Amino acid sequence: MRKPFVAGNWKMNTDGHGAVKLAEEVVAGCGETAGHKVDVAVCPPFVYLQQVGKALHSSHIALGAQDVYFEQKGAFTGEISAAMLKDTGCTYVICGHSERRHVIGETDELINKKVKAALAGGLLPILCVGELLEQRKANKTTDVVTRQMKEGLAGFSAEKVEAVTIAYEPVWAIGTGLTATPEQAQEVHALIRGLLTEMYGKKLSNEIRIQYGGSVKPDNAGELMGQEDIDGLLVGGASLKADDFAAIVKAAV
Numbered sequence: 001m002r003k004p005f006v007a008g009n010w011k012m013n014t015d016g017h018g019a020v021k022l023a024e025e026v027v028a029g030c031g032e033t034a035g036h037k038v039d040v041a042v043c044p045p046f047v048y049l050q051q052v053g054k055a056l057h058s059s060h061i062a063l064g065a066q067d068v069y070f071e072q073k074g075a076f077t078g079e080i081s082a083a084m085l086k087d088t089g090c091t092y093v094i095c096g097h098s099e100r101r102h103v104i105g106e107t108d109e110l111i112n113k114k115v116k117a118a119l120a121g122g123l124l125p126i127l128c129v130g131e132l133l134e135q136r137k138a139n140k141t142t143d144v145v146t147r148q149m150k151e152g153l154a155g156f157s158a159e160k161v162e163a164v165t166i167a168y169e170p171v172w173a174i175g176t177g178l179t180a181t182p183e184q185a186q187e188v189h190a191l192i193r194g195l196l197t198e199m200y201g202k203k204l205s206n207e208i209r210i211q212y213g214g215s216v217k218p219d220n221a222g223e224l225m226g227q228e229d230i231d232g233l234l235v236g237g238a239s240l241k242a243d244d245f246a247a248i249v250k251a252a253v
């Protein structure tokens with residue numbers, strides 16, 4: 001059985017004080033549910049990782065980063081390596097979030113290098129895939145998600161892929177209040193599971209967790225999690241409210 005996995009992506013929000021307060025409230029709100037019945041992570045901005053890590057210290061909530069650079073060290077001004085993230089206490093790292101793909105302009109090739117670097121550095125990557133609204137309307141969802149999966153995971157052995165979580169995040173549902181229906185989400189999750197079977201075999205594809213992300217709220221989390229191939233949730237806006245995030249974590253069990 002795949003253990004549910006809920007992660008909060010705080011994006012470019014909070015300040016130092018607010019980040020610590022939010023982390024403490026998330027710890028209190030999730031209680032014993034986190035770690036035992038569901039894996040939980042929060043991904044604050046880079047500059048607050050250490051402070052948030054301290055606030056999570058005695059909990060079962062893991063620390064994650066929102067991005068990583070693929071080089072190990074050197075003249076890459078402004079970038080952060082996997083080793084640095086590991087050093088600050090990170091377990092997870094989000095790779096290829098749609099805002100990085102579509103606002104910053106990251107390509108599948110770059111994202112592949114980031115996933116590779118994350119794994120080499122001992123981090124657990126969350127690889128995000130998902131189509132734009134115009135791509136869905138043009139019936140291109142399967143093509144887009146297939147390309148992002150194949151290029152994002154290009155060159156990985158089954159052994160490596162085991163450590164990766166996939167997050168299906170339809171771009172039209174991110175931060176818009178529009179959620180994919182559970183059926184729409186399940187359809188793409190089943191496609192992703194099928195691709196994983198094709199690429200790595202049935203045993204492995206049954207083990208890899210696939211999160212859904214896109215305007216997840218306490219009132220839709222349970223229904224989404226009820227779908228066969230939805231194993232967790234990647235939560236943006238609602239992860240900034242401890243009560244909502246804790247309710248989502250509890251709904252994921």
Ligand code: PEP
Binds near residue numbers: 174177237
């Ligand atoms: C996200 O940032 O990954 C996300 C899904 O955002 P939201 O929950 O706000 O749609």
